[in-house]
Amino acid sequence: MARLSRSQRPAGLGGISVILDCCEVYKNPFCRGSRPTLKGISIVISPSVATKTGVTAKRAFNFNAGPGALPLPVLERIREELLDWRGSGMSVMEMSHRSKEFEGIIADAEQRLRGLLGISEDYAVLFLQGGGSMQFTMAPMNLCLPGKPVDVLHTGMWTAKVIAELKKGIPHHIAASTEPEKFTRVPRTDEIKFSPEASYVHICSNNTIEGTQWHDMPHAGSAPLVADMSSDIASRAIDVNKFGVIYAGAQKNLGPSGTTIVIIRKHLAERADKNLPTLLQYRTHIKEKSLYHTPPTFAIYIVGLVLEWLESSGGIAAMEQRNNTKAKLLYDLLDEGKFYSGPVEKSSRSKMNVVFRVAGGDEAIEKEFAKQAEAAGLVGTPGHRSVGGMRVSLYNAVTLEAVEALTSFMREFQRTRG
Amino acid sequence: MARLSRSQRPAGLGGISVILDCCEVYKNPFCRGSRPTLKGISIVISPSVATKTGVTAKRAFNFNAGPGALPLPVLERIREELLDWRGSGMSVMEMSHRSKEFEGIIADAEQRLRGLLGISEDYAVLFLQGGGSMQFTMAPMNLCLPGKPVDVLHTGMWTAKVIAELKKGIPHHIAASTEPEKFTRVPRTDEIKFSPEASYVHICSNNTIEGTQWHDMPHAGSAPLVADMSSDIASRAIDVNKFGVIYAGAQKNLGPSGTTIVIIRKHLAERADKNLPTLLQYRTHIKEKSLYHTPPTFAIYIVGLVLEWLESSGGIAAMEQRNNTKAKLLYDLLDEGKFYSGPVEKSSRSKMNVVFRVAGGDEAIEKEFAKQAEAAGLVGTPGHRSVGGMRVSLYNAVTLEAVEALTSFMREFQRTRG
Numbered sequence: 001m002a003r004l005s006r007s008q009r010p011a012g013l014g015g016i017s018v019i020l021d022c023c024e025v026y027k028n029p030f031c032r033g034s035r036p037t038l039k040g041i042s043i044v045i046s047p048s049v050a051t052k053t054g055v056t057a058k059r060a061f062n063f064n065a066g067p068g069a070l071p072l073p074v075l076e077r078i079r080e081e082l083l084d085w086r087g088s089g090m091s092v093m094e095m096s097h098r099s100k101e102f103e104g105i106i107a108d109a110e111q112r113l114r115g116l117l118g119i120s121e122d123y124a125v126l127f128l129q130g131g132g133s134m135q136f137t138m139a140p141m142n143l144c145l146p147g148k149p150v151d152v153l154h155t156g157m158w159t160a161k162v163i164a165e166l167k168k169g170i171p172h173h174i175a176a177s178t179e180p181e182k183f184t185r186v187p188r189t190d191e192i193k194f195s196p197e198a199s200y201v202h203i204c205s206n207n208t209i210e211g212t213q214w215h216d217m218p219h220a221g222s223a224p225l226v227a228d229m230s231s232d233i234a235s236r237a238i239d240v241n242k243f244g245v246i247y248a249g250a251q252k253n254l255g256p257s258g259t260t261i262v263i264i265r266k267h268l269a270e271r272a273d274k275n276l277p278t279l280l281q282y283r284t285h286i287k288e289k290s291l292y293h294t295p296p297t298f299a300i301y302i303v304g305l306v307l308e309w310l311e312s313s314g315g316i317a318a319m320e321q322r323n324n325t326k327a328k329l330l331y332d333l334l335d336e337g338k339f340y341s342g343p344v345e346k347s348s349r350s351k352m353n354v355v356f357r358v359a360g361g362d363e364a365i366e367k368e369f370a371k372q373a374e375a376a377g378l379v380g381t382p383g384h385r386s387v388g389g390m391r392v393s394l395y396n397a398v399t400l401e402a403v404e405a406l407t408s409f410m411r412e413f414q415r416t417r418g
Numbered sequence: 419m420a421r422l423s424r425s426q427r428p429a430g431l432g433g434i435s436v437i438l439d440c441c442e443v444y445k446n447p448f449c450r451g452s453r454p455t456l457k458g459i460s461i462v463i464s465p466s467v468a469t470k471t472g473v474t475a476k477r478a479f480n481f482n483a484g485p486g487a488l489p490l491p492v493l494e495r496i497r498e499e500l501l502d503w504r505g506s507g508m509s510v511m512e513m514s515h516r517s518k519e520f521e522g523i524i525a526d527a528e529q530r531l532r533g534l535l536g537i538s539e540d541y542a543v544l545f546l547q548g549g550g551s552m553q554f555t556m557a558p559m560n561l562c563l564p565g566k567p568v569d570v571l572h573t574g575m576w577t578a579k580v581i582a583e584l585k586k587g588i589p590h591h592i593a594a595s596t597e598p599e600k601f602t603r604v605p606r607t608d609e610i611k612f613s614p615e616a617s618y619v620h621i622c623s624n625n626t627i628e629g630t631q632w633h634d635m636p637h638a639g640s641a642p643l644v645a646d647m648s649s650d651i652a653s654r655a656i657d658v659n660k661f662g663v664i665y666a667g668a669q670k671n672l673g674p675s676g677t678t679i680v681i682i683r684k685h686l687a688e689r690a691d692k693n694l695p696t697l698l699q700y701r702t703h704i705k706e707k708s709l710y711h712t713p714p715t716f717a718i719y720i721v722g723l724v725l726e727w728l729e730s731s732g733g734i735a736a737m738e739q740r741n742n743t744k745a746k747l748l749y750d751l752l753d754e755g756k757f758y759s760g761p762v763e764k765s766s767r768s769k770m771n772v773v774f775r776v777a778g779g780d781e782a783i784e785k786e787f788a789k790q791a792e793a794a795g796l797v798g799t800p801g802h803r804s805v806g807g808m809r810v811s812l813y814n815a816v817t818l819e820a821v822e823a824l825t826s827f828m829r830e831f832q833r834t835r836g
Contacts (some may be wrong), residue, residue, distance in 0.1 A: 030778075058503065060613075062508055064514045065514065066514075067513060067715055068514075075500055082497045082500070085488075087476060090477075094486060094488055095485060256714075256715065257713065257715050258714030277587045279551050282553065293550075293551040298716070299676055405802075406591060
């Protein structure tokens with residue numbers, strides 16, 4: 001089935017073309033043996049997927065902030081292997097984490113991530129638990145040096161949580177904050193005042209709630225940069241060598257919730273007091289290759305599948321390009337007129353989480369927007385409960401088609417309600 | 419398809435009857451709509467499952483110590499709902515943890531566990547991360563009172579890990595230890611010397627590695643009993659009211675790895691210093707109903723399905739009876755002669771993990787045993803790497819048929835090698 005060019009697609013809310021043949025969309029051989037087939041031009045937005053197993057599944061366009069959309073071919077593969085992983089007679093969930101099968105699965109996931117992000121052997125790649133929030137505690141526990149504060153670049157609710165944990169007794173310094181601007185941008189270089197000698201510098205590369213993103217990473221000097229990349233890891237090219245630690249909950253760009261990727265320059269793990277709880281020391285997990293205790297095996301397996309899909313889709317560079325295209329579609333619409341408006345400064349706009357208001361922030365209309373969107377199969381448009389408004393997340397697994405369906409919906413909503 | 423009576427089944431290694439119609443075996447309506455069908459009397463032990471979706475899956479008999487076997491109808495249900503959970507258009511993995519759908523899923527899992535184990539409203543039921551190992555740190559962090567030691571009943575490698583964490587600065591007292599007996603039994607009541615005033619008493623209800631189990635819980639007086647039930651939760655009736663805290667990694671009897679069940683008497687959570695890391699305070703998770711941060715959503719969903727399956731299978735009492743029957747089959751075989759021998763004292767034998775030696779502990783023959791067993795579709799028979807020998811785990815999801823297949827294999831192995 002050939003992919004329709006944009007000009008071939010019927011316009012308007014009722015005529016979104018739904019293309020769910022992953023092999024067509026991603027031009028890759030990933031979903032071998034279980035290709036969902038194009039069901040034809042749908043008159044509703046919500047697509048259905050028919051597979052060779054005869055199961056038809058309704059699929060929403062998913063703009064959730066995380067956990068969020070997963071690539072359809074990954075879900076298909078999970079389903080295919082669920083009762084019997086590659087002839088083992090077991091689901092991956094049923095395997096011993098010390099079996100050669102699972103050791104292969106976790107090593108494979110690590111190698112794929114190393115290849116995609118260009119991670120050298122100076123770094124360990126760990127699969128932990130507890131999400132970014134656990135790292136807010138583990139990072140200072142492991143990395144603080146006596147008399148040297150933690151520098152924080154304060155850009156929103158997630159860095160506020162980091163600061164709240166540091167306030168429990170760890171010297172720290174706010175090196176920059178855009179709180180006076182209500183976090184509608186990230187700090188400019190000339191606003192950042194690093195400590196002379198910091199233990200490390202904390203940065204949140206993408207602020208899920210505020211819809212901002214660092215497009216140029218600051219130079220922290222000799223202090224290691226510790227980045228919470230939970231919501232934009234693997235969405236764009238980065239130079240890992242500029243960081244001391246990168247961590248990310250998997251549930252936005254890399255897989256399901258339940259595992260946390262930690263990429264750490266190995267020697268930094270040696271800073272930690274050996275009297276810390278064993279499970280909270282990075283060195284434990286480096287030494288045991290994330291198998292000190294039972295890891296979240298199924299989540300790690302899925303991360304491996306997502307990374308395989310990423311490779312087959314052209315790698316990080318191709319993904320970044322697609323993410324730029326997707327974000328541009330939405331930001332162009334915000335810039336068109338006054339019905340939709342984005343509060344974020346253009347230079348700090350996030351490619352992952354687009355926040356906007358409808359009709360000048362009229363809450364009744366925004367509620368109606370979310371309701372109608374959901375009815376049209378567009379899930380997850382309301383903003384974070386703490387800030388209101390709308391937010392759509394454009395993680396790697398969100399297709400261009402989904403964003404086109406959304407912008408069509410938005411135009412139609414504006415036409416009837418604007 | 420009627421279930422074969424034992425007398426109808428062909429005897430010997432080559433003639434194990436494989437019954438995989440879950441609705442027949444469990445006499446329950448759980449696996450609605452996707453019943454695997456009996457493929458006939460197989461001449462190999464490894465069964466295949468054919469489903470209405472046309473997918474045939476090889477299924478091993480799985481004796482892994484954890485992660486271990488999951489109920490086949492649960493895996494079938496996961497597969498059925500993988501792309502579209504009950505019309506939502508999303509996999510459970512893709513849902514926001516703050517959506518009404520997921521809030522329903524986690525509340526449902528909690529209610530089922532409360533019902534099955536008889537957990538009153540005095541207790542909170544939490545779904546955390548980090549496994550039992552994280553609890554070895556969280557329990558003392560939260561529950562220690564000034565000047566009052568933690569009493570430990572030392573019964574093997576898992577309690578040794580608890581002691582190792584306590585040694586990092588928390589006053590503690592070994593109230594009993596069977597280390598001199600190489601942990602081949604749990605302590606007798608008259609051997610236990612509790613502290614006059616303990617912060618709490620730690621017990622490991624079932625020792626996975628050593629193959630021992632507490633069949634009568636000790637009376638700890640006024641000190642709360644904190645039980646690591648990772649490997650026997652929901653396998654037998656217990657009186658929750660006798661415990662201050664019960665915790666268990668899900669990956670043995672309740673689901674996949676990646677979530678940890680904590681059942682805690684609510685007032686105990688108030689002992690903790692509010693300056694502890696937020697994520698490591700029980701009170702945080704009680705207050706936020708396990709949604710303080712993104713929980714391992716998919717693992718929790720599966721725990722809910724396993725609990726539903728447990729209910730449909732007759733609840734804890736029926737499961738305990740089946741577990742007794744399964745364990746008796748194996749222990750009776752160990753007691754028959756000298757080729758197989760169990761090191762554990764009869765009164766402390768675990769119903770979950772049966773450890774034994776083959777041919778007096780001849781390592782070459784034991785290696786051969788494991789190899790031939792695996793070739794016959796019996797996975798996971800080698801003992802823990804620290805103690806050697808053999809170990810078979812008989813968690814709830816291990817069927818009577820699997821144990822019968824194993825004992826048939828063992829008799830045949832003894833006939834040829836004994």
